[in-house]
Amino acid sequence: MRWRRLFQGIVVAAVAMLFASACLSESGGGGGSSGESGSGDKQVEIMFGFGGDQSKGFKGAMAKFEQSSGIKIKYTDASQSFDTLIRPRVQGNNPPDIALFPQPGLMLDFAKQGKLQDLSGLIDVEKLKSTLVPGVLDAGSLDGKPYGVIISMNVKSLVWYPKKAFAAKGYKIPTTIAELEALTNQIKADGTTPWCVGMESAAATGWVATDWIEDFVLRYGGPQKYDQWVKHEIPFTDPVVKQAASEFEKLALADGNVYGGRKGVVSNNFGTAMNPMFQDPPKCFLHKQGNFITQKGFITESVRQDLDNQVGVFQLPGVDANTKPLLGGGDLAAAFSKDDDTKKTMEYITSPTFKFENIAAATWLSPHKNFDVSVYPNKTTQDIAKLAYGSTVFRFDGSDSMPGAVGAGSFWKGMTAWVSGQKNLDEALKSIDESWPS
Amino acid sequence: MIRVINALLAIVGGVGGALLVFYVLNKLVEMLPQKWEERLKPYAFILPAVAAIGVFLIYPAVRTIILSFANSTSTAWVGMKNYTDLLSSSDFRITLVNTLLWIAVVPAVVVALGLAIATLADRLGSQGEKLTKSSIFLPMAISGVGAATIWRFVYETRPAGETQIGLQNAIWTAFGFDPVAWLQVDTLRLNTFLLMIILIWAQVGFSMVLLSAAVKGVPIDTIEAARIDGANERQIFFRVTVPQIWGTVITVFITVLITVLKAFDIVFVMTNGNFNTDIIAVRFFNELFRNGDNGRASAIVVMLMIAVLPVVIYQVRHFRAEEAAR
Numbered sequence: 169m170r171w172r173r174l175f176q177g178i179v180v181a182a183v184a185m186l187f188a189s190a191c192l193s194e195s196g197g198g199g200g201s202s203g204e205s206g207s208g209d210k211q212v213e214i215m216f217g218f219g220g221d222q223s224k225g226f227k228g229a230m231a232k233f234e235q236s237s238g239i240k241i242k243y244t245d246a247s248q249s250f251d252t253l254i255r256p257r258v259q260g261n262n263p264p265d266i267a268l269f270p271q272p273g274l275m276l277d278f279a280k281q282g283k284l285q286d287l288s289g290l291i292d293v294e295k296l297k298s299t300l301v302p303g304v305l306d307a308g309s310l311d312g313k314p315y316g317v318i319i320s321m322n323v324k325s326l327v328w329y330p331k332k333a334f335a336a337k338g339y340k341i342p343t344t345i346a347e348l349e350a351l352t353n354q355i356k357a358d359g360t361t362p363w364c365v366g367m368e369s370a371a372a373t374g375w376v377a378t379d380w381i382e383d384f385v386l387r388y389g390g391p392q393k394y395d396q397w398v399k400h401e402i403p404f405t406d407p408v409v410k411q412a413a414s415e416f417e418k419l420a421l422a423d424g425n426v427y428g429g430r431k432g433v434v435s436n437n438f439g440t441a442m443n444p445m446f447q448d449p450p451k452c453f454l455h456k457q458g459n460f461i462t463q464k465g466f467i468t469e470s471v472r473q474d475l476d477n478q479v480g481v482f483q484l485p486g487v488d489a490n491t492k493p494l495l496g497g498g499d500l501a502a503a504f505s506k507d508d509d510t511k512k513t514m515e516y517i518t519s520p521t522f523k524f525e526n527i528a529a530a531t532w533l534s535p536h537k538n539f540d541v542s543v544y545p546n547k548t549t550q551d552i553a554k555l556a557y558g559s560t561v562f563r564f565d566g567s568d569s570m571p572g573a574v575g576a577g578s579f580w581k582g583m584t585a586w587v588s589g590q591k592n593l594d595e596a597l598k599s600i601d602e603s604w605p606s
Numbered sequence: 607m608i609r610v611i612n613a614l615l616a617i618v619g620g621v622g623g624a625l626l627v628f629y630v631l632n633k634l635v636e637m638l639p640q641k642w643e644e645r646l647k648p649y650a651f652i653l654p655a656v657a658a659i660g661v662f663l664i665y666p667a668v669r670t671i672i673l674s675f676a677n678s679t680s681t682a683w684v685g686m687k688n689y690t691d692l693l694s695s696s697d698f699r700i701t702l703v704n705t706l707l708w709i710a711v712v713p714a715v716v717v718a719l720g721l722a723i724a725t726l727a728d729r730l731g732s733q734g735e736k737l738t739k740s741s742i743f744l745p746m747a748i749s750g751v752g753a754a755t756i757w758r759f760v761y762e763t764r765p766a767g768e769t770q771i772g773l774q775n776a777i778w779t780a781f782g783f784d785p786v787a788w789l790q791v792d793t794l795r796l797n798t799f800l801l802m803i804i805l806i807w808a809q810v811g812f813s814m815v816l817l818s819a820a821v822k823g824v825p826i827d828t829i830e831a832a833r834i835d836g837a838n839e840r841q842i843f844f845r846v847t848v849p850q851i852w853g854t855v856i857t858v859f860i861t862v863l864i865t866v867l868k869a870f871d872i873v874f875v876m877t878n879g880n881f882n883t884d885i886i887a888v889r890f891f892n893e894l895f896r897n898g899d900n901g902r903a904s905a906i907v908v909m910l911m912i913a914v915l916p917v918v919i920y921q922v923r924h925f926r927a928e929e930a931a932r
Contacts, residue, residue, distance in 0.1 A: 572896065
């Protein structure tokens with residue numbers, strides 16, 4: 169009996185203590201803005217979220233700058249988890265001078281809190297704008313003010329094809345969505361499944377489909393509607409999203425249009441989905457994927473060794489031949505401090521001549537239209553760069569800009585459920601829309 | 607090498623530290639007058655354990671219950687919203703149904719299979735028994751993630767016409783059928799059952815070992831007496847053997863049941879809850895770590911806690927009754 173009473177006492181005390189002290193914590197305290205840290209000490213701290221070859225390529229580029237300017241760069245590698253590492257630094261009023269954000273979401277949060285420097289106070293934004301691919305600066309802007317600019321770009325709106333077999337069959341590169349549909353039907357009529365699609369990506373299964381939807385929303389809705397959709401100013405159930413999904417379904421999911429059938433799409437790994445294209449005869453002729461797919465470990469190794477001869481690439485066409493929207497991503501440079509050293513560094517990394525070292529391994533693309541494409545290591549990369557620089561509008565991968573619960577959660581899962589047939593399109597879009605955090 | 611030293615230091619430090627704490631507490635109590643020493647001594651020894659449970663179990667549990675009534679960032683109260691939102695979402699209802707299926711099927715099958723193997727292996731020669739038991743026990747030594755990775759290959763699908771590297775599809779196509787993406791087939795919850803097979807495969811060994819020991823512990827004279835009275839083998843099994851090992855059966859059942867409620871790795875690795883295979887632990891993980899929603903994640907855990915409560919109470923009662931009977 170005594171024991172029971174003691175135990176009850178402890179529990180009651182614990183509960184009382186909790187209610188008295190814990191309850192709910194206040195959201196992060198409202199300290200003043202970081203202001204102008206850094207004091208002309210000839211040192212600039214750069215925090216970045218990429219690792220491996222990209223990190224090496226970036227450091228190689230900065231080493232040259234250190235020599236010419238006398239500024240010492242302090243690298244803070246946050247590739248383990250960029251968001252969770254930079255957040256406390258900024259909230260503790262101890263931010264790095266410059267950060268390279270892998271996605272605009274968190275960066276724009278900081279801009280909203282007044283933590284970031286307006287780029288126009290650091291560099292000549294008008295000049296920058298004139299050389300960037302249209303829309304690149306929008307990705308890092310808030311209420312019309314630029315805060316971040318992409319310094320390392322990747323491209324998603326690409327369709328790959330087996331060069332020789334494609335030419336042998338006499339297929340033509342489509343310049344509009346209607347032509348792409350016609351090409352799909354032509355390949356099908358010739359007895360091959362036109363598309364290879366693979367969505368399986370372990371716990372991240374579904375992102376391939378979100379890229380498709382984003383690409384078509386950008387095409388059918390235009391950049392304004394796309395921005396509204398990404399910010400949830402129009403719902404996920406909007407007709408334009410439905411139209412985008414239906415186009416994806418019509419092209420690449422319909423019976424006989426995709427190698428392995430619709431069910432195979434979800435169990436097929438994204439990294440190797442393209443490879444049946446290089447069998448003889450090809451099992452498919454078209455595959456939509458970002459420029460990373462030519463890296464080692466994804467594309468068939470023998471094809472990778474002979475990339476320029478074997479693989480062709482075109483941009484996913486727009487509604488008409490004159491609009492060439494480009495979906496992509498990249499690392500955005502934004503500054504927390506405003507001294508001369510930071511200015512010089514920002515000027516250097518945002519200049520049209522800035523480039524990573526060892527581009528071949530780092531799969532790096534410049535976001536500047538006037539960048540010398542002959543610098544790129546092979547013809548395929550040069551072609552991709554030319555497509556990117558000829559684009560009419562750039563938009564950042566929308567799911568990366570949406571809240572994590574949607575962009576890396578319900579959007580992936582909803583698309584997976586729809587493609588594999590657990591939900592119809594309306595149900596899937598409705599459940600994604602409902603999951604948007606209020 | 608440094609790791610080994612670290613591990614040794616941790617063991618020595620941990621055990622030594624615990625000894626030191628008890629030693630100091632004991633000394634402190636012994637400094638008190640005789641009467642108080644006797645009164646307080648038991649508490650001195652039980653205090654660290656109670657404190658540890660308080661800090662690591664009761665405090666987080668209470669905190670979780672509190673947070674389940676708050677919003678996603680735990681900054682404002684939302685009342686029952688997390689619960690009503692979850693229970694009204696069709697996805698979560700599917701998750702609950704799946705979890706119930708796991709609870710209903712896996713422990714029962716594990717016990718039944720374990721008992722069957724234990725009884726049958728008992729009749730093999732000693733070499734045969736050893737071999738059978740070892741091979742069935744082996745999967746126990748594989749982690750959940752490892753088991754799931756192995757079974758991913760069993761259920762792997764390739765487009766028709768290519769070599770099927772998945773065992774199940776290789777057999778299936780050998781009979782002339784088209785390959786099937788097994789993990790996507792949610793008709794009659796087939797994919798959920800396919801996932802259950804993995805846990806059953808991993809747990810049967812455990813059940814077999816315990817039940818085998820119990821079967822061997824049944825006094826031979828009770829069986830002989832039954833035989834003399836003219837009972838057939840089935841009657842002997844169900845009326846003589848099973849009642850005498852019932853305690854072990856319950857223990858195994860409840861242990862497996864708790865494993866099932868905590869099951870996470872298999873579903874997370876195989877499907878991440880896609881294709882209507884979600885279960886409560888995976889859903890919780892996704893709400894907390896992917897969606898960053900403290901409120902919903904807490905609400906899910908509270909529901910899980912409530913679901914486990916009857917089992918725990920039953921187990922404690924059963925344990926007490928056994929102790930009393932001894």
